[in-house]
Structures are given as C-alpha cells and as structure tokens.
Amino acid sequence: MSxxxxxxxxxxxxxxxxxxxxxxxxxxxxxxLGLLPVATERDAGQHRLYDEADVExxxxxxxxxxxxxxxxxxxxxxxxxxEARGALRAEWHEGDPSAQRRRQILEEAGTHIAGQLALLRxxxxxxxxxxxxxxxxxGKLRVRLRELDHxxxxxx
Amino acid sequence: MSxxxxxxxxxxxxxxxxxxxxxxxxxxxxxxLGLLPVATERDAGQHRLYDEADVExxxxxxxxxxxxxxxxxxxxxxxxxxEARGALRAEWHEGDPSAQRRRQILEEAGTHIAGQLALLRxxxxxxxxxxxxxxxxxGKLRVRLRELDHxxxxxx
DNA sequence: TTGCCATCTTACGTGCACGTCACGTTAGCA
DNA sequence: TGCTAACGTGACGTGCACGTAAGATGGCAA
Numbered sequence: 001m002s003x004x005x006x007x008x009x010x011x012x013x014x015x016x017x018x019x020x021x022x023x024x025x026x027x028x029x030x031x032x033l034g035l036l037p038v039a040t041e042r043d044a045g046q047h048r049l050y051d052e053a054d055v056e057x058x059x060x061x062x063x064x065x066x067x068x069x070x071x072x073x074x075x076x077x078x079x080x081x082x083e084a085r086g087a088l089r090a091e092w093h094e095g096d097p098s099a100q101r102r103r104q105i106l107e108e109a110g111t112h113i114a115g116q117l118a119l120l121r122x123x124x125x126x127x128x129x130x131x132x133x134x135x136x137x138x139g140k141l142r143v144r145l146r147e148l149d150h151x152x153x154x155x156x
Numbered sequence: 157m158s159x160x161x162x163x164x165x166x167x168x169x170x171x172x173x174x175x176x177x178x179x180x181x182x183x184x185x186x187x188x189l190g191l192l193p194v195a196t197e198r199d200a201g202q203h204r205l206y207d208e209a210d211v212e213x214x215x216x217x218x219x220x221x222x223x224x225x226x227x228x229x230x231x232x233x234x235x236x237x238x239e240a241r242g243a244l245r246a247e248w249h250e251g252d253p254s255a256q257r258r259r260q261i262l263e264e265a266g267t268h269i270a271g272q273l274a275l276l277r278x279x280x281x282x283x284x285x286x287x288x289x290x291x292x293x294x295g296k297l298r299v300r301l302r303e304l305d306h307x308x309x310x311x312x
Numbered sequence: 313t314t315g316c317c318a319t320c321t322t323a324c325g326t327g328c329a330c331g332t333c334a335c336g337t338t339a340g341c342a
Numbered sequence: 343t344g345c346t347a348a349c350g351t352g353a354c355g356t357g358c359a360c361g362t363a364a365g366a367t368g369g370c371a372a
Contacts, residue, residue, distance in 0.1 A: 313372100314371100314372090315370105315371085315372085316369100316370095316371090316372105317368100317369095317370095318367105318368085318369085318370105319366105319367080319368070319369095320365100320366075320367065320368080321364100321365095321366085321367100322363105322364090322365095323362100323363090323364095324361105324362085324363085324364105325360105325361075325362070325363090326359100326360085326361065326362090327358105327359095327360095327361095328357105328358090328359100329356100329357095329358100330355105330356085330357095331354105331355075331356070331357100332353100332354085332355070332356090333352105333353090333354085333355090334351105334352090334353095334354105335350100335351090335352095336349105336350080336351085337348105337349080337350065337351100338347105338348085338349070338350085339346100339347090339348080339349090340345105340346095340347095340348100341344105341345085341346090341347105342343100342344085342345080342346105
C-alpha cells in the first residue's frame with residue numbers, strides 16, 4: 001500500500017488542481033484572494049494540504065464563476081457568507097448559541113442562497129430565450145429544406 | 157418632426173451602443189475583429205450607419221458571449237457561418253443556385269445551429285446541477301429552522 | 313457661418329485571471 | 343543519506359476585452 005493519502009490531510013495542491021480541472025497557480029491565487037482558507041495550519045514554507053471538502057469548494061467556485069458569470073471578486077461575497085455558515089457550526093458545537101442567534105444566522109444563509117437561486121433563474125430565462133430563437137431559425141431552415149425536397153429531391 | 161431616423165440608415169454608433177447596452181468602443185472593436193460588417197459602404201472617415209438588423213446581431217453576439225461563455229474568437233466562427241447564410245440569400249436572389257448548392261448551404265447552416273443548441277443544452281444541464289445543489293442546501297436550512305421553531309418559536 | 317456634440321482614427325492604458333520563470337525547500341522513496 | 347519530483351514564494355509576463363485620451367472631422371441647428 002502506498003502512502004498516497006492517510007486519512008485526514010489527503011491532498012496536496014497538485015492533486016486538488018487535477019481533481020478540479022485547474023492548476024496549482026489558480027488554487028494559490030484563490031487562496032490569496034481569500035476564496036480558499038489558508039489551508040490547515042500551515043507554518044509558511046510547508047506544503048498546503050487539502051481534503052475532499054476543499055475539492056467540493058473549488059468545484060463550486062468554478063461553477064459559480066463559469067455558469068453564473070461571477071467575477072472572483074463577487075465570489076468573495078459568496079465565500080464570506082459560507083464562512084458565516086462555518087462560524088455557525090462552531091458556535092453550534094462548542095459555544096452557547098442562543099436560539100435567536102441561530103435563527104438569525106440560518107436566515108442570513110437562506111437569504112444568500114435565495115440570491116444565488118435568483119441569479120440562476122435569470123440566467124436560465126435568458127438561456128430559454130436564446131433557445132427559442134435558435135429553434136425558430138432551425139425551423140425555418142427545415143421548411144426551406146422541405147421546399148427543396150418538394151421541387152427536386154436529393155439523389156441519394 | 158425630428159431628423160432622428162429616416163428609413164434606411166437609421167442608427168449611428170452611439171445609438172446602436174445604447175440599444176444593445178454596450179459602448180461605441182465595443183462596436184468598433186467587434187467590427188475590427190470581423191464580428192460586425194464594415195458597415196454600409198463607408199468611405200473611411202465617415203460615420204458608421206446601422207439598422208435594426210445590426211441591433212439584433214449585436215444582441216445575439218452578446219448573448220452568445222455572456223450566456224454560453226464564448227470568446228470573441230469563438231464568436232468569429234459563428235459569424236462566419238452566418239455570413240454564409242447571407243451569401244446564400246445573395247445567390248438565391250440574383251444568381252443561379254443549383255438545388256444541390258442550396259441544399260448544401262442549408263445543411264451547413266443547420267449543422268451550425270445544431271452545434272449551438274448542443275452547447276446550450278450542456279450549459280443548461282450544468283445549471284440544473286447547480287440548482288439541485290442549491291435547493292438541497294436550502295432544504296437543509298429550512299429543516300433546521302423548523303427544528304428551531306419547534307423548540308423555541310420566534311417572538312414576533 | 314458658426315457652434316457644438318457625436319464620431320473618426322490612432323495608440324497607449326487598464327483590470328482581470330491567471331501563466332511562467334527563477335530559485336530555494338520539502339517530502340517521500342531508494 | 344542522497345535523489346528527484348512536487349511544492350513554496352516572489353515577481354514579472356500574458357491574453358483578452360475593452361477603456362481612455364488626443365486631435366481631426368462630420369453633421370445638424372440656430
């Protein structure tokens with residue numbers, strides 16, 4: 001058995017990059033921008049270590065970027081909100097979160113996700129519009145092809 | 157009555173830009189890249205003139221760019237194909253297009269549109285995936301809020 | 313004719329999202 | 343212990359998609 005991974009600190013930057021279809025440079029850049037946490041208590045000069053959760057995180061960032069067209073700057077807001085979610089977990093498990101506080105944080109998270117969903121819907125609507133347009137053209141082309149078939153059918 | 161537009165050469169670059177939500181610079185840039193025709197026989201140094209068809213064209217370019225994430229370079233291919241469509245019209249009206257030729261051009265156009273539709277579908281699938289993910293999170297949040305309501309309902 | 317604003321061409325500048333290079337360090341294996 | 347591949351940290355470079363500034367020209371109104 002190889003020493004490839006050992007339970008917790010599973011991935012190094014190159015592996016994370018491949019899993020997410022990007023490059024180490026991009027990962028570091030995202031970290032620099034605050035899109036990724038300054039991975040697991042790393043005394044500068046050591047190798048960064050990641051886990052599967054980080055894979056998911058990067059994948060989501062890339063999806064939001066490419067699909068919704070968000071800039072890395074806009075992604076910062078997203079991430080900030082998700083870190084609030086993390087803060088919630090911490091409070092939840094080891095602190096004394098009042099029900100008030102819990103509710104507040106949950107609702108903020110909800111608002112945020114609703115915002116992303118709204119963005120997504122707008123995108124989808126525009127996509128639908130484009131699709132209708134394309135289909136319309138396709139239809140016109142087909143009509144003309146059928147006209148051709150009518151007057152002088154193909155020879156094959 | 158103003159002289160704002162007079163039948164054929166209706167729009168100047170500034171108007172076209174506003175109608176399409178962009179800037180004159182962008183219009184000129186697109187022309188330079190070959191995305192837009194070198195507008196109506198213009199002896200260099202004169203003002204460019206556009207019509208409603210150009211508005212549509214620019215709008216579609218922007219949609220393809222933003223929604224499908226195509227680069228301007230990739231848009232060149234799209235435009236090339238659409239100019240073929242234009243060539244077809246010309247042949248159709250003033251030349252002697254054989255049925256063979258007509259069919260060929262129509263089929264090429266069809267292939268092209270089909271390509272765009274395929275791209276669109278892939279985008280939509282990814283969007284769906286993202287939406288499912290977001291909805292799932294939203295659901296989890298709601299569950300937790302309901303749990304809270306159960307133990308200690310809000311005071312308003 | 314005279315303003316005046318929009319447009320023209322040319323050309324350099326800009327912001328974003330990384331790419332690439334140089335050079336030293338670390339980690340896992342022989 | 344020594345080797346090699348992968349990683350670390352600057353720092354400069356790059357491609358894309360325009361922005362912006364400068365000086366000349368065009369076109370329409372008063």
